[in-house]
Amino acid sequence: MDKRNFSAPPCAQPRIPHPDAHPRTHPRGITHINVRHTTRFTVIGNHLAQHRQLSGLAIGLGVHIQSLPTGARVDIKTLAARFPEGETRIASALRELEAHGYLARTRERLPSGRVVTHTVSYNQPGATPAEPPQPQPAASPEPTPATTANPAPDPVQPDVEASPPATPSATPPAKFPPTPPGAATPDHRTAADLLARLRHDDPRLLLPQRDVDRLAPAVTAWLDRGAAPEAVRRTLTAGLPEGPLLHPAGLLAHRLAELVPPPLPAVATATTPAAVRPVRPFPMENCDGCDRAFRSPKPDLRCRDCRSAGSDPLETAA
Structure with a gap:
């Protein structure tokens, strides 16, 4: 017992936590250390951040698009220049977001003839945007009754949150979209x-x-x-994709x-110029003088050569 054995393994040392570690760190899973944001933050719903059917790229693009200000460009080329993914993967992710209701893209033609794509982002698909609160008119001050010199103290009431009385006029009427x-x-x-x-x-x-x-x-x-x-x-x-359509x-x-189809080609009518209308050839006729076939708009008995020679075989035979 008086000899020291250097080949024996050392005793297990106790685990010393990091000084910045959270005191409630769980040995498994993730631990969140959250600091409240006061500027430059965006509220994202868990229905997007934890979507079961969207790919990771689609979720990331959805979060990025919702964090952009109104009027920012979110076309495929702009997003491909911003992220390392190529245009093909960016376009596929945008189609995923559009199929699940997070994006809506419509094409509009400007007065100059140029076609542009208008993109609308929905942070909560299927929900109706809330109407902004209407300002209430200020109430006119009412005269207060005269108080006595030593008013009696009010009895102590329990702490109950007071709510304003509901009036029939407080409920705004239902609003319907204007007719186009x-x-x-x-x-x-x-x-x-x-x-x-x-x-x-x-x-x-x-x-x-x-x-x-x-x-x-x-x-x-x-x-x-x-x-x-x-x-x-x-x-x-x-x-249509399987599952619910948000x-x-x-x-x-x-x-x-x-998938808009192309316009139909123009059909030739009576008012169409002759240059574009098909021209049918004149019918074939047989000359009575030389028995040669020729084309003529009307049934003639002789061809052009026989008429220019002035010889009529019928008259000569007579």
């Missing part, structure tokens, strides 16, 4: 009826009235290009903008 200018035209009614009946093909395509009015001009553009209403319906309802209007807007 072209709602009275037959084409707009046909497009609106087509969009409203999509729920018969798939119950997830139940659209509110404001989305029907917003998408009806895009459907009208399809009808103006010769697409039948049944063809438009099949295009909008074919190959924002069906965004998916329909994407399909209407990306």
Whole structure:
């Protein structure tokens, strides 16, 4: 026992925690050390940050887009220049966000003829934006009754949060979206009826009235290009993703903008210039003088050579 054995393993040393470690650190899983943000922060819902069907790139792009100010560019080339991923992966992630209702992209034609893409970001798909609170008129001061010199103290009341009395006029009336200018035209009614009946093909395509009015001009553009209403319906309802559709209007807007058919070619009519109308050749005739075939707008008995020679075989034979 008096000899020291240097080959024996040393005793296990106690684990010394880091001085900056949290006192409630769990041995497994993640530990959050949160500091309250006061400037430059964005509120992101867990329905996006912990989405079960979106890819990690789509979740990251959704968080980045929601943190941008209004008017910032979020096209594919701008995002590809900002992140290391290429344009193909960026475009695929944007389509994921659009299919789940976090983005809505529509194409608009400017008065100059240029076509631009308008992007709308939804931080909570399917929810209706809250109306801003209306300012209440200031109440006129009422005269206070005269008080006595030594008023009696009020009895002690329990701490109960007081709420203002509810009045019938405090509830704002329901607001409906304004009717678009072209709602009275037959084409707009046909497009609106087509969009409203999509729920018969798939119950997830139940659209509110404001989305029907917003998408009806895009459907009208399809009808103006010769697409039948049944063809438009099949295009909008074919190959829908599985699971719940958080924002069906965004998916329909994407399909209407990306799959719009080309306009039909012009058909030759009586007013079309002769240069573009097909010209049919004159019928073939046989000359009675030389028996040579020639083309003529009317049934002649002789060809041009026989007429110029002035010889009529019928008259000579007579």
